[in-house]
Amino acid sequence: MAKNLVIVESPAKAKTIEGFLGKEFTVKSSFGHVRDLSKNDLGVDVTNDFKPNYIISQDKKKIVAELKKLASTAEVVWLASDEDREGEAISWHLIQALDLKESKTRRIVFHEITKDAILNAIKNPRPLDVNLVDAQQARRVLDRLVGFELSPVLWRKVKPSLSAGRVQSVAVRLISEREKEIEKFNSISSFKVVGDFIVNRDSKDYVLHAELNKRFEKKDEAEVFLKKCVNASYSISSVETKPSKKSPSPPFTTSTLQQEASRKLGFSVSKTMIVAQQLYESGKITYMRTDSYNLSDMALSTAKNEIISSFGKEYQQTRQYTTKTKGAQEAHEAIRPTYISNHSIDGDVSQKRLYEMIWKRTIASQMSDALLEKTNVNIAVSSASEEFVARGEVIKFEGFLKVYIESTDDENDENGKGTLPEVFKDEILDMQEISAIERFTLHLPRYTEATLVKKLEELGIGRPSTYAPTISTIQKRGYVVLETREGKERSYTTITLKNNKISSKNNTEIYGYEKSKLFPTDIGNLVNLFLMEHFSDILDYNFTANVEKEFDEIAEGNKIWNNMIKEFYAPFKIKVTDIQKNSEKVSGEKLLGIEPESGKNVYVKLGRFGPMVQLGEADENNKPRFAGLLKNQSMETITLAEALDLFKLPRKVGIYKDEEITAAIGRFGPYVKYGNAFYSLFKTDDPHTVTLERAIEVIEEKLDKDSKKLIKEFDKNPEVKILNGRWGAYIAIGKENYKIPKDKKPEELTLEDCILISKQPKKPAKRGFRKGNN
DNA sequence: CAGTGAGCGAGCTTCCGCTTGACTT
Numbered sequence: 052m053a054k055n056l057v058i059v060e061s062p063a064k065a066k067t068i069e070g071f072l073g074k075e076f077t078v079k080s081s082f083g084h085v086r087d088l089s090k091n092d093l094g095v096d097v098t099n100d101f102k103p104n105y106i107i108s109q110d111k112k113k114i115v116a117e118l119k120k121l122a123s124t125a126e127v128v129w130l131a132s133d134e135d136r137e138g139e140a141i142s143w144h145l146i147q148a149l150d151l152k153e154s155k156t157r158r159i160v161f162h163e164i165t166k167d168a169i170l171n172a173i174k175n176p177r178p179l180d181v182n183l184v185d186a187q188q189a190r191r192v193l194d195r196l197v198g199f200e201l202s203p204v205l206w207r208k209v210k211p212s213l214s215a216g217r218v219q220s221v222a223v224r225l226i227s228e229r230e231k232e233i234e235k236f237n238s239i240s241s242f243k244v245v246g247d248f249i250v251n252r253d254s255k256d257y258v259l260h261a262e263l264n265k266r267f268e269k270k271d272e273a274e275v276f277l278k279k280c281v282n283a284s285y286s287i288s289s290v291e292t293k294p295s296k297k298s299p300s301p302p303f304t305t306s307t308l309q310q311e312a313s314r315k316l317g318f319s320v321s322k323t324m325i326v327a328q329q330l331y332e333s334g335k336i337t338y339m340r341t342d343s344y345n346l347s348d349m350a351l352s353t354a355k356n357e358i359i360s361s362f363g364k365e366y367q368q369t370r371q372y373t374t375k376t377k378g379a380q381e382a383h384e385a386i387r388p389t390y391i392s393n394h395s396i397d398g399d400v401s402q403k404r405l406y407e408m409i410w411k412r413t414i415a416s417q418m419s420d421a422l423l424e425k426t427n428v429n430i431a432v433s434s435a436s437e438e439f440v441a442r443g444e445v446i447k448f449e450g451f452l453k454v455y456i457e458s459t460d461d462e463n464d465e466n467g468k469g470t471l472p473e474v475f476k477d478e479i480l481d482m483q484e485i486s487a488i489e490r491f492t493l494h495l496p497r498y499t500e501a502t503l504v505k506k507l508e509e510l511g512i513g514r515p516s517t518y519a520p521t522i523s524t525i526q527k528r529g530y531v532v533l534e535t536r537e538g539k540e541r542s543y544t545t546i547t548l549k550n551n552k553i554s555s556k557n558n559t560e561i562y563g564y565e566k567s568k569l570f571p572t573d574i575g576n577l578v579n580l581f582l583m584e585h586f587s588d589i590l591d592y593n594f595t596a597n598v599e600k601e602f603d604e605i606a607e608g609n610k611i612w613n614n615m616i617k618e619f620y621a622p623f624k625i626k627v628t629d630i631q632k633n634s635e636k637v638s639g640e641k642l643l644g645i646e647p648e649s650g651k652n653v654y655v656k657l658g659r660f661g662p663m664v665q666l667g668e669a670d671e672n673n674k675p676r677f678a679g680l681l682k683n684q685s686m687e688t689i690t691l692a693e694a695l696d697l698f699k700l701p702r703k704v705g706i707y708k709d710e711e712i713t714a715a716i717g718r719f720g721p722y723v724k725y726g727n728a729f730y731s732l733f734k735t736d737d738p739h740t741v742t743l744e745r746a747i748e749v750i751e752e753k754l755d756k757d758s759k760k761l762i763k764e765f766d767k768n769p770e771v772k773i774l775n776g777r778w779g780a781y782i783a784i785g786k787e788n789y790k791i792p793k794d795k796k797p798e799e800l801t802l803e804d805c806i807l808i809s810k811q812p813k814k815p816a817k818r819g820f821r822k823g824n825n
Numbered sequence: 826c827a828g829t830g831a832g833c834g835a836g837c838t839t840c841c842g843c844t845t846g847a848c849t850t
Contacts, residue, residue: 060844083844090839110846137843191841198840205839212838219840328845340843516842524840638833659833677832717830729830774827781827788827 053077056125058118058145060132063332064164068131071166072173077125079118081132085111086144088195095192097620100613103192107148119149127155129173134160135380136606139180140187146179163347163384164337186605189612193217193598196620197589200627201582208636209578210657214528217595218513218521220582223530224590225506226498227571227579234687236494240543241266242273242487246439248285248430248480250472257472259480261430261439266490270544273487274555277548279434285480288431288438296420299451301344301372302385302413305515306508308339311412313501314458316404319567320500321519326401327386334389335396336409340515341383342508344372346413350384353391354417362453368419377511378599387413415455422448426471430480443471460502489543497568500533512595529661530575538564573662573686577639585630644691646698653694655686662686664694681716696739705743712746714738725750765802773797773805784809 055076059065062080069078086105088094096102107115122128128151130142142158145151157176161168194217201215244263249256267273303311308327312318318326327339346354351369358367374381388410396406424447430439446452498506504518513521525531538561546555571579582590598619604610640656643664651667658677662685666676678697680689701715704723714723714732721732723746730753732738736745762780763773772783773791780797782789782805789809791797800808 062845081844082846084842087842088840111844133843141843187842194841196840200840202839206837214839216840332845514842516844521841636833660831663832679832715830720830722830724830731829783827790827 054126055129056118056121056127057129057131060138060141061338063334064338067164067334068169071169077121079121080114081118081141081145082111082114084108084137084141084144085115085148088191093199094195097196097624101192101616101620103188105144105147115148118145122149122151125155127157129176130156130158130179131160131172133382134162135382136183136187136190136602137380138382139183140191142179143181143184162343162345162382163349165347165349167349168347180606182608183606185612186602189605189615190598190602192612192616193619196616196623200624201586201589204585204627204630205578205581207631208634209581210574210659212528213574213578214524215578215582215586217589218507218517219524219528219530220579220590221510221512221592221595222503222507222521223525223571223575224579224583225503226525226531226569227576229495229497230571230576233494233497238491238494240489240491241268242270242544242546243490244273244276244439244485244487246285246430246485247483248439248441249483250474250478250480252472258483259428259430259441259472259474261428261441263437263439265437267487270489270546273546274553276435276437277485277487277546277553280432280482280485280548281551281553283432283434283482285433285439285482286431287474287476287478287480288429289427290429290474290476291427293425294447295423295425297423297450297452298420299370299415299418299455300412300457302346302387302416303409304342304344304376304385305340305518306342306376306504308386308409309504309518310460310501311408311458312405313499314460315408316401318401318405320504320522322401323405324519326405329398329402330396330406330409333398335393335398335402335406336389337385337387338383339386341381341386342374342376342379342515343381343383344374344385345381346371346385346387346416350387350391350413351417354414357391358414358418362418365448366418366450366453368417370417372416376508377596380514385413411455415451418451418454419448421446421450421452428471428474441471443469445470460496483549485548487546489545491541491543491562497565497570499568503569510592510595511599512592525575528574529572530578531569531571533567534565534570535567536563536565536570538562573639573657573680576687577637577657580639581637585626585634639686641686643689643694646695653691655680655689655694657686664689664697666698700738702738704741704746707743707747707750712743712750714741714746723749762797763800765805767802771802771805773800782808 053074053076057068057072057076057078058081059068059078060081060083062082065078065080069076072078086107089104089106094104096104130145132138132141146156158179159172159176161172198214198216202213205213205215243266246261246263248259248261250259267276309320309323312323313320324339327336330336331339355367355369386409388406391413394410396403398406424445426443428441430441432438496502500522503522507513507518526533540559541562542557542559544555544557546553588594601610601615605612605615638656638658640654643653643655645651646653646666654665656663656665660679662680663677664680667673669675676698678700680686680697684693701713701724704712704714706712707725710726712723712725714721716738721736721738722729723732723741730750732741732749760775761772762775765771770784774781774783780791782791784805791800791808795804
């Protein structure tokens with residue numbers, strides 16, 4: 052039995068560390084937190100100084116029992132959870148849950164996984180920092196109170212099963228308010244003027260592409276300018292060359308890794324984390340949930356050697372970056388390759404690509420600046436005061452650009468790259484062509500998953516371990532959707548001067564194409580409005596930053612955590628109670644207009660099952676009619692005509708064999724109903740116009756398919772059937788379905804085979820969620 | 826994933842941060 056038990060948070064870390072320590076040490080992992088507030092109630096006794104009710108988490112009971120057993124026989128238990136607020140709390144919870152005696156317990160910390168760092172930590176144990184633990188308790192209790200008090204308000208006032216929280220509600224706010232700004236935005240057009248000029252060198256022509264230093268608001272003004280250019284002469288008024296430089300970006304943190312993987316590899320935030328976790332578990336990269344730019348001394352020196360041997364001494368520059376992120380806890384290193392000498396790795400395509408990106412970014416961060424030379428050439432027009440400007444950029448020394456070019460979120464950034472031909476002041480140029488092109492101002496961009504993470508990090512909201520889950524939560528709740536929306540067409544004008552002739556042309560272009568962007572839903576907008584009206588203090592972008600300051604005071608021992616919570620909770624609870632009692636239910640109800648036939652009002656509002664339209668009001672004699680909005684409709688944009696269309700369904704299509712056929716749109720798309728059964732229509736069928744012939748065709752097709760559904764049944768047990776489904780044959784027993792192994796022929800299966808297959812363990816259900824619209 | 830088609834009624838839902846699983850004699 053080992054004399055020493057070391058407990059860390061992550062099993063991969065445990066494995067590595069065990070290799071550093073001798074036989075006297077057993078290293079185990081707690082798998083993160085082992086206890087949490089009870090889930091069935093508030094979990095906090097608000098009448099008793101906010102005493103938390105901690106429970107060993109269901110999925111941690113086994114590991115706690117195992118650790119307890121090991122701890123009882125060990126001479127010393129070393130608590131080596133991370134050196135941050137949560138890590139300190141994990142150690143404290145372990146002391147409580149494992150019932151550790153102070154005399155044989157040591158708290159140690161390190162923030163890089165190297166042998167030296169671990170051995171040094173063992174030599175320098177420190178007492179548990181109870182103030183830091185209290186700061187974590189304050190954080191935990193505050194989040195619980197906010198979440199479990201606000202969510203029930205939403206259940207009653209908006210819709211059941213909704214949620215609110217310190218982090219998720221701000222994320223929704225960002226998306227909802229950005230969309231409002233975009234709706235309000237008016238695009239203005241102006242005319243950008245570009246000219247191509249010819250430079251002749253050694254009897255070869257070079258084109259100098261330049262842009263006028265002024266834009267014209269109106270088409271006439273642009274025309275006036277072009278007229279002036281007819282027969283004008285063009286000369287170079289100045290040539291300015293100045294050196295500049297570019298420095299590499301720091302190595303990756305969770306947030307920057309997610310952003311760059313999104314831009315360069317097209318990975319979603321969750322995909323990045325899944326692949327990074329695989330790399331981490333196979334020992335290829337350091338820990339992937341970090342907010343630190345720090346690299347260990349060992350990493351710095353191996354990077355240095357690597358760069359010098361691969362590229363040469365002049366490419367190397369040791370750099371240590373400092374974090375400026377709000378609320379960073381810096382318990383880990385930056386994300387880097389474990390072995391920097393490995394330029395690439397074995398693995399699947401995603402793993403290889405992500406690893407390569409991490410390797411390049413890490414290496415580049417330790418390389419020298421790129422030296423550039425920027426040139427501005429001004430071209431004067433003899434008949435006008437405006438000047439054309441040509442910009443060029445030449446790389447004099449690549450530096451870090453040799454391995455890594457960071458991409459940007461800016462979608463139109465093409466200006467001033469490349470070399471210019473050598474030109475001289477007062478040189479006269481031939482003009483080849485000048486065009487005035489109508490350009491439009493752009494609204495602020497919608498958030499992608501990755502730019503939302505970037506914004507949240509800037510605001511200090513959320514942690515590396517929660518960025519991906521937060522994005523998933525606000526989609527699960529139906530507050531936002533991740534969508535690609537097609538652009539629209541618009542026309543723009545180009546006026547061209549060529550060969551002394553001015554011509555004008557209308558062209559068309561596609562604009563507003565949005566790829567994988569986050570859009571708010573009606574529910575998201577409504578919940579945001581509601582929370583902003585009543586709880587704007589919690590939705591404030593600075594709320595987290597402000598409470599973080601108080602957590603810091605608690606951590607420094609200058610504040611008592613229960614007092615901080617009390618100051619927050621007293622007014623908050625009064626507000627919650629008041630709203631629950633006195634506030635009206637919100638539905639976002641809006642009068643769209645009047646139905647011409649009946650003269651009844653048509654409303655759009657949020658109902659129990661989502662957005663819907665309503666015809667007429669409820670009174671003693673009449674019930675209003677309701678109809679749900681279609682998937683591509685929203686409360687914000689639906690028109691009266693579209694709403695009236697919704698009431699036309701279900702529509703009588705006709706009679707077939709003495710039974711009526713009706714057509715409507717349901718949760719799963721358009722369908723026809725015949726007798727008591729439903730038949731899905733195709734995407735190309737419109738229930739408003741579908742003919743009786745087509746409806747019968749769809750019905751007969753389905754009936755035909757159903758008749759072929761049954762492959763085999765058994766007299767001995769009518770419960771068991773072999774059926775043909777959408778994904779091939781399967782076994783149905785009662786209400787349960789089972790997959791047939793690939794090597795078996797469905798027709799040949801016996802009853803015994805079926806029973807045997809049904810006893811096989813089932814694959815675990817996917818953790819994914821349905822993108823419900825209800 | 827194995828088949829669905831609602832209408833504001835008896836039940837339940839929810840937070841943020843740590844960390845990975847995938848039951849068994």
